[in-house]
Amino acid sequence: xxxxxxxxxxxxxxxxxxxxxxxxxxxxxxxxxxxxxxxxxxxxxxxxxxxxxxxxxxxxxxxxxxxxxxxxxxxxxxxxxxxxxxxxxxxxxxxxxxxxxxxxxxxxxxxxxxxxxxxxxxxxxxxxxxxxxxxxxxxxxxxxxxxxxxxxxxxxxxxxxxxxxxxxxxxxxxxxxxxxxxxxxxxxxxxxxxxxxxxxxxxxxxxxxxxxxxxxxxxxxxxxxxxxxxxxxxxxxxxxxxxxxxxxxxxxxxxxxxxxxxxxxxxxxxxxxxxxxxxxxxxxxxxxxxxxxxxxxxxxxxxxxxxxxxxxxxxxxxxxxxxxxxxxxxxxxxx
Numbered sequence: 001x002x003x004x005x006x007x008x009x010x011x012x013x014x015x016x017x018x019x020x021x022x023x024x025x026x027x028x029x030x031x032x033x034x035x036x037x038x039x040x041x042x043x044x045x046x047x048x049x050x051x052x053x054x055x056x057x058x059x060x061x062x063x064x065x066x067x068x069x070x071x072x073x074x075x076x077x078x079x080x081x082x083x084x085x086x087x088x089x090x091x092x093x094x095x096x097x098x099x100x101x102x103x104x105x106x107x108x109x110x111x112x113x114x115x116x117x118x119x120x121x122x123x124x125x126x127x128x129x130x131x132x133x134x135x136x137x138x139x140x141x142x143x144x145x146x147x148x149x150x151x152x153x154x155x156x157x158x159x160x161x162x163x164x165x166x167x168x169x170x171x172x173x174x175x176x177x178x179x180x181x182x183x184x185x186x187x188x189x190x191x192x193x194x195x196x197x198x199x200x201x202x203x204x205x206x207x208x209x210x211x212x213x214x215x216x217x218x219x220x221x222x223x224x225x226x227x228x229x230x231x232x233x234x235x236x237x238x239x240x241x242x243x244x245x246x247x248x249x250x251x252x253x254x255x256x257x258x259x260x261x262x263x264x265x266x267x268x269x270x271x272x273x274x275x276x277x278x279x280x281x282x283x284x285x286x287x288x289x290x291x292x293x294x295x296x297x298x299x300x301x302x303x304x305x306x307x308x309x310x311x312x313x314x315x316x317x318x319x320x321x322x323x324x325x326x327x328x329x330x331x332x333x334x335x
Contacts, residue, residue: 020230053199055127104140259284
């Protein structure tokens with residue numbers, strides 16, 4: 001296992017991520033233009049989505065129903081476990097909900113790094129795994145907001161106006177249209193779903209056109225993106241120190257717990273070694289794009305420096321450096 005971790009640590013994507021962290025720590029003037037950063041994000045979302053759609057076109061519904069149900073199960077159960085842990089640690093409800101949504105959702109970049117790790121190791125994984133990324137992005141956000149409503153109703157205390165929470169009182173609708181729109185049609189999910197659908201419809205016919213840009217150059221563009229993520233993560237690290245050791249341990253230990261749960265689920269639904277590893281990576285990652293965007297409008301009282309700082313400053317580096325190899329080893333052991 002130490003050999004696999006060392007190989008991962010010495011891969012270009014990890015080393016450039018570390019370079020970004022160092023640049024932030026020494027307060028270098030290195031930074032990415034906002035337009036370039038946005039463009040790299042769009043590229044990665046399209047690349048992962050369209051590759052998944054092309055691969056998904058090779059499978060029948062019967063062969064993917066188990067993994068789909070497994071992904072939905074993880075998207076629903078992880079926010080519940082997260083909320084239970086954080087309430088046990090005496091964290092206030094709004095920030096606990098923020099972390100539940102963040103850790104229940106997934107990191108598309110961590111997933112992309114895991115794909116690069118498996119491909120470099122020559123490990124097979126099911127192509128439809130890219131489709132599961134879409135399925136696990138939104139459910140945790142919706143579940144977390146529903147949990148917020150249920151808890152507040154049981155406490156019979158209205159902390160803030162219902163409209164600000166994205167909740168419509170006295171109605172069968174728990175979440176208003178703005179929250180649903182952000183959860184289901186935010187740019188990250190829209191790009192993933194849209195490119196996935198395009199790849200699914202076109203199948204192999206799309207390969208000649210998309211291969212030069214979205215397949216051949218994928219890992220090179222990932223290096224640029226992770227350099228930028230390293231800079232951002234390094235800038236967020238000091239924010240975590242403000243909230244004590246308990247929160248830091250949460251960001252370090254729960255990804256391994258959720259990742260192990262994802263591996264067990266992946267094994268139960270019959271995924272290959274690579275697919276099971278990716279299921280663990282998805283379960284063990286935390287969102288710093290879709291979930292924070294939804295939380296900003298639906299739970300504005302939650303502190304972004306907590307849920308975003310922890311996801312980007314602690315869990316993301318953990319998964320990128322040692323988490324992915326650990327999930328792979330656990331998957332090997334279980335299978």
